[in-house]
Amino acid sequence: MAAVVFDGVWKRYGPVEAVRDLQLACPQGEMLALLGPSGCGKSSTLKMVAGVEELSEGEIFFDDRPVSQLGPGARNIAMVFEDYALYPHLSARDNIAFPLRVRGTAKAAAARRVDEVVALLGLEELGQQRVRDLSGGAQQRISIGRALVRNPELILFDEPLSHLDGDQKVRLRAEIKRLQRTADLTSILVTHDQSEAIAMADRVAVMNDGVLQQVGTPAELYDSPANLFVANFIGEPPMNLLRARVEQRDGSSIVAGEGWLSELDRQSAVALGALAGAHALEVGIRPEHLVVLPRDGTGARRIEGRPVPAEVRYLEPRGDSDVLTLALAEGGLRLTAEVEGPTGWRSGDAVSVILPARSLHLFDAESGRNLRRRS
Numbered sequence: 174m175a176a177v178v179f180d181g182v183w184k185r186y187g188p189v190e191a192v193r194d195l196q197l198a199c200p201q202g203e204m205l206a207l208l209g210p211s212g213c214g215k216s217s218t219l220k221m222v223a224g225v226e227e228l229s230e231g232e233i234f235f236d237d238r239p240v241s242q243l244g245p246g247a248r249n250i251a252m253v254f255e256d257y258a259l260y261p262h263l264s265a266r267d268n269i270a271f272p273l274r275v276r277g278t279a280k281a282a283a284a285r286r287v288d289e290v291v292a293l294l295g296l297e298e299l300g301q302q303r304v305r306d307l308s309g310g311a312q313q314r315i316s317i318g319r320a321l322v323r324n325p326e327l328i329l330f331d332e333p334l335s336h337l338d339g340d341q342k343v344r345l346r347a348e349i350k351r352l353q354r355t356a357d358l359t360s361i362l363v364t365h366d367q368s369e370a371i372a373m374a375d376r377v378a379v380m381n382d383g384v385l386q387q388v389g390t391p392a393e394l395y396d397s398p399a400n401l402f403v404a405n406f407i408g409e410p411p412m413n414l415l416r417a418r419v420e421q422r423d424g425s426s427i428v429a430g431e432g433w434l435s436e437l438d439r440q441s442a443v444a445l446g447a448l449a450g451a452h453a454l455e456v457g458i459r460p461e462h463l464v465v466l467p468r469d470g471t472g473a474r475r476i477e478g479r480p481v482p483a484e485v486r487y488l489e490p491r492g493d494s495d496v497l498t499l500a501l502a503e504g505g506l507r508l509t510a511e512v513e514g515p516t517g518w519r520s521g522d523a524v525s526v527i528l529p530a531r532s533l534h535l536f537d538a539e540s541g542r543n544l545r546r547r548s
């Protein structure tokens with residue numbers, strides 16, 4: 174299979190700039206997810222790879238070969254769509270064999286290849302069944318088999334799990350991941366669902382408003398978001414984002430907002446020294462990084478940071494964790510915390526919350542840029 178490179182790719186529909194100067198690579202054998210909200214340009218990007226939309230500018234390469242002038246048929250790409258696009262009256266096997274029949278592959282060779290794909294996907298039991306009698310998950314596995322059967326250069330997955338219910342979704346995404354790893358498939362996945370992208374992709378490219386915001390492994394996006402958009406888009410419940418400023422107090426650097434403060438570690442203080450008082454900051458902290466303690470301070474000594482008085486407003490039990498909505502005592506600012514549960518807390522309980530300095534993400538409020546990242 175091929176590596177795919179987008180080199181300065183633009184897509185314009187009249188005045189609409191759907192994709193702007195996209196610079197992105199999907200190495201051979203990788204699953205790359207294009208993730209973003211509706212209208213961010215991910216479908217336009219996929220269509221340009223597939224050859225069903227022309228590029229306005231730039232080039233797409235498969236290995237070293239430019240493909241923008243090739244029609245869809247000449248690119249040897251397979252697509253898996255959200256609605257399976259199978260022939261309902263044909264058997265699972267005949268659906269998988271279909272692309273080989275269209276190509277006129279010799280019968281014996283086609284049967285051998287279909288056998289291989291059926292075995293790879295574990296579809297032996299479904300082979301002779303008519304597709305319309307099968308579950309959505311089984312149908313999608315068959316459509317993946319049909320995509321694989323002709324050894325494509327690249328597989329495009331376009332929201333492949335959207336039509337499936339929760340249980341089937343989770344099983345199929347694990348299945349797709351296993352398959353992609355075993356068969357070393359180069360694939361691009363388009364999705365608006367971060368949990369899908371994170372579960373399946375080796376790397377995720379987050380797009381917004383036609384612009385690539387960041388590309389990285391799920392852990393990189395989570396731990397080190399390049400900007401406010403990525404910080405807010407990745408993570409559930411979302412990162413808390415708070416207006417703040419940097420101050421010097423008693424020889425320490427303090428980052429403080431409405432009703433809370435946190436002492437900065439030396440490294441961040443030096444990095445942010447130039448910003449003190451000058452820039453407005455936006456501080457991010459993940460819900461699971463907040464430390465919530467009883468108001469009497471039990472356990473506070475073990476934790477670095479200053480306890481800030483707050484009240485529990487709402488508690489959502491999630492099995493092994495509780496998601497708490499907290500209101501700070503001074504100013505009433507809301508924070509979401511996710512703590513190991515069950516906590517037994519109830520709305521109205523007085524607590525203290527600590528924002529540990531090392532867990533803070535610091536963003537320039539104007540540009541949105543993460544001030545702790547070098548690039």
Ligand SMILES: Nc1ncnc2c1ncn2[C@@H]1O[C@H](COP(=O)(O)OP(=O)(O)OP(=O)(O)O)[C@@H](O)[C@H]1O
Nearest residue numbers: 186189191209210211212213214215216217218365
């Ligand atoms: N054929 C078209 N003509 C005009 N504008 C288009 C066309 N296709 C897409 N657009 C616009 O381009 C922008 C990007 O659309 P695109 O479909 O690529 O985004 P998307 O992230 O895939 O969204 P969705 O998930 O809703 O499909 C949007 O503003 C959209 O309205």
